[in-house]
Amino acid sequence: MRKIVILGAGYAGLRAMKELHKEAGLQITLINRDLYHYEATELHTVAAGTKAPADIIFDLESSIPEGVDFRSGTVNKIDVETQCVYLEDENIPIAYDYLIVALGFESEDFGIKGAAQYALPLANLADAFAIRTHLEQRLARFNDSRDENDLSIVVCGAGITGIELVGELVYRMPEWVAQHKLPADKIRITCLDAMPAILPMFDAELSRYAIAHLADRGVSFQTSSAIDEVTATGVRSGERVFPAHTIIWTTGVRGSHVVANSGFAQKRNRVAVEPSLSLKGHPEVFFIGDVSAVADPGSGHVYPTTAQISVAQATHAALNLKAQIAGKPMTDFTFKSRGTVCSLGPLLGIAQIGADGSMKLEGRKVAAIKKLINDTEILEVSSIGNMISHAD
Template identity: 50%
Template sequence: MKTIVVLGAGYAGLRVVRELVDHKANAKIVLINKNSYHYESTQLHEVAIGSKSPNDISLNIRDVIGNQVDFIEDEVVKIDRQNKKVELKSKSTVSYDYLVTCLGFESETFGIKGADEFGLPIIDIDTALVAKKHLEETLARFQSSHDENDLHIAVCGAGFTSIEYIGELLHRLPDFVKRFNLPAEKIKIYCIEAAPKVLPMFDPKLVDYAVNYLKNQGVEFYTETPITEVKKGAVISKDKAFNANTIIWTTGVKGSHVINDSGYTQKRNRVAVQNDLSSSDDPNEFIIGDVSAVPSPDGRFYPTTGQISVAQATLAASNIIAKLNNQKTSPFTYHSLGTVCSLGPTNGVAELSFMGHWKLKGHKVAPLKRIVNDRTVFELVGFKAMMSSK
């Protein structure tokens, strides 16, 4: 019997496993993940603010996959592609006939001095909890320090995570002011972005709504402001300094370092794949999610989103089953159902592409985020697991 090894239990990894099980793939299925849980990465900003706990956004992997899949809780160190083995941190190895690599993302610092040392990324539950602890301790410290920089928060980047973090932060600020007895008028929130536009994936009118909504609550936006250095207590852009003792680093992400360590031809730890999502070097190896670069019909690469990762996973599983049955693989096609960006729990912007094309803003968008999250969990792991996560 052939062995299919799936690396990573994010959106893509769990979807692959579920599809292989549901379609009764005639193979041994092994899932490897460094944690015992799957977490909803689209809700990490809520953990980083303290609106949700890790349990609110996590699922136990063993509960989800049942007994039809072998689960190994270990960290992938390297893929020995020549010998078709995965090397693990525990020093053990796992052999495979088919490999699905979906190891997820890491924070991208673009080589900016001090970003790794002084910036707080939000890329997993551990980093979200570190950011939460730092924010709360820094705000609380103001009573003894009287340092106004303890009340300043610099958010580096203006993409999805940045804007959703800021929206959630604004929602929680009244609680922080009351809890730590803070002077609300002295709190400053900076959003610093090198590009000329905030939320570049959205229609300009929706972007204007989001920016004005946040500006009206005191957020200061600085676009076309490339960060040249991060210091303790300051973000530097050429000759301008943004003084803040909480620095959130959400400028972008790259794929897992395992990709580079395993000798792939890559850019930012992403591998350009064939149109059936297989590696150009090995037709029995599929690379999906945040570690893949998938060509779109216009010649560019699709963005790396949870929605696209789930679609890739569905096709990767189908193509592996086709190979097991000596059938042809199929190319990747994708139609986005839309995008929702929350501005706290009661507001947001959205572009939806089903039953027409919808551009929505305001309070009516807020429930959509929960619907999207619930649907994703349902598609990944089923109704029972979805309800157990609530």
């Protein structure tokens, strides 16, 4: 029996397990810190309170097939020379013949002064719930404090995560205003980004639609605004200060810190792998998802970290692992996008569908597409039962 160890039960880890578990002669161990899987693409909905945590999670037990050994634990280190994985608070390492590293992402603050201390990251379920709790407490406090900074929100980062979060916030804000009897004209939502354009990955017309929709609801966009410092009362960009008591950090992500702790050559905890997705010099080790840096053979650019790409990498890594066992050559990873979607709250969005993005959509019809994408992602990594249980 060949020992296969999979680290992480996000989109990539669960998909790899699903692809491998029916293969004869494999002893599969899945290791994850939590007892549940959460839809990382839906964290912004929990942060804004439009969904509860239970709406975007399912127990791992319901997704792990018979014959797969699940272990709840925190990975501390990987040693590819001895082919062992070390867990925190456990003295006995876990040996493997083949390893799939799918440990996911962490928030990246780029060393900006005060960001780690004062900004609220959005990188996992606990982060999302902490944002919701903090925001609701600040809004509720205004009637006693009369401090307008309690009504001010700064979202750092205008990528898809930041824009989707802003969309949820403007959708939810009327409910908060009515609940706490807040002065609606005093609410401030500011979105800062160092880049000169908002949502440049979309067609310009779609980007304009998204910006106009959010700006009409009071969102202030500040582009070409690199963040220099975060404090307890605001964000500084050059000579400008944007005051707020709620500062949310969506500027970027990096791979798991376990990558650097294990001594791998990396950049932002992402390992540059071979086209087969295996580690150079160690074909028995695969890095997929947010901890891998894979170059698009067409453009030479590293693929972004998305759930869609993570699932595709997991499928390919599993095929290459099986090819190795069978004594067959591995193949290079290639990727064709199914498209890109950005929600603007639960009812609206923008989308470019297809590998060439030729189908361009905006408005309410995109909400249905977003739901279909979420359902498909659950089905790709779990079961139809979990997909149905997460239907709205």
